[in-house]
Amino acid sequence: MSSLNSSQGDAEIADRQDALRAHHAELFMPYYETHWKSILWLVLAAGLFIFGISSLELTFARIFGGIGELGSMVLRMLPPDPGRFNSYLYAMLETLAIALLGTLSAAVVAFPLGFLAARNTTLNRVVQFFSRRSFDTLRGVDILIWALIWINVVGLGPFAGVLALFMSDLGIFGKLFSEAIEAADNKPVEGVVSTGGTSTASVRFGILPQLMPVLLSQVLYQFESNTRSASVIGIVGAGGIGLILSEQIRTLELQQMAFVILMILLTVSVIDYFCSKIRFAIIGKSAL
């Protein structure tokens, strides 16, 4: 009796399953039928990866040989040696000075230009188009390339680094500022105008209060990222700690190099920490 019952139950379950299958056919299709597009993309991506590895000559022998060499280099880095500490410290200060001046000057210049490149405040479409494209070009050239160009103009040294950061930051800030201006709410402006305010007043009291926190937080964020950039532009001779670093690696003073890398890490972390503190203070915890 019980076996009969259970076989009846089985049949019922099978019926239900068939009904389910019929009703939700797409859920019971094999994976490759529903996701053939994703699978195709994955195969293409993997194929390109394999092509890249073979054409760039990434052989296992080279990779493992290199990892062995890297391991012995890391061992030779220990313990980090503060070598000529004072000159390292000065170079680090120089790096920070380059980052600060590059970021700040770019922000000051990009501020008025941002209004030209924003759809709602620009003079006309042609001006907007060309300022946008100029910003794109400035951004498209890497900081290291700008540094090489400015070294030709003002000679080796940190001044070239400041100018290099200025150029590429101008492109970045121009784009970010104009986007922030475009995103500004127009209602406060209408409010100011409705009380008889002039157009200057409408910018000062309608747009600036919305804009300032966004812009400041972008400037602070860029300052963080520029501290990193400023620590490598010395490699091409544009001042900062990068010069010391590239000299040390060339002469294989690995212990001193490890110390300098730790200094960079520490400085960048400290800058990150303070910048995010200030950012929080400006935009308020509630905004995040």
Add this chain to the structure above:
Amino acid sequence: MNSLDLQSAAYAQAVALKRRQLWLGMVVLLVCVLVSGQIAEISFSKFSQHIGNFTSYIYRIAHLENGQSVLSDPVEWFWGWKKWLALMGETLLMAYVGTLLGACAALALCFLASKNITPNNTVVFATRRFLEFSRTVPEMVFALIFVVAFSLGPLPGILALAIHSTGALGKLFAEVVENIDMKPVDGVISTGGTWLHKVRFAVLPQVASNFASYALLRFEINVRGAAVLGFVGAGGIGQTLLEVIRKFYYADISALLVMIIATVMLIDAVTERVRHRLLGQERSS
């Protein structure tokens, strides 16, 4: 004093406090700027004396050796286009392989760096510090070291890009994972799924499109990075660019720059479209 007076007095006080803070901040900033100006050897006289060099530099890179504008003879301007295009292709492949390796490593590590998926605090802490280390050290520094260990060529460049991408993407991925809806995870756990089941069936479907979008953004950044890694001998078009800049082959400088900028803009435009589609898919589903 009525309450209105009290309020206006409090308002005036609050405003005065804000003004004082602003002025104090300004003074601190001004001091920093002046000190930095000294340290960074800013010299306006040098700048104004030599700014002519900048304009003449721009003029010279816009002209061929025979004095004609580069636009007058594009064939002569891009005389080495076969070689340069091959180098540009190498640069793109380096960026691609580096980004993919970095994204895979980040994918493996991001779950270990997310508090809601990995209950073990030590693992989370250690993974996060590792990611932080790999994104704080600039990729150029990694490249410098790897060039010594792996010898010249694209390999050290790819590894430098991969490590830096691991750090940058790992952090972003972990942030995405920490913001997921936990209900599917509970569902998988309730049916007795393992850790891997949890990640595969509950987490990945929620985060995949975001991950792909971040990885594409990173690819964009890495194309720019790969173009200059050659400066330290780590492969790509950078080595040739450094050479022509150092040897003052002016027309070649502009030709290479135009190629790099055009490629970067093209990649930007393509990845932006793909990213919008990816994120749009997520929103509609």
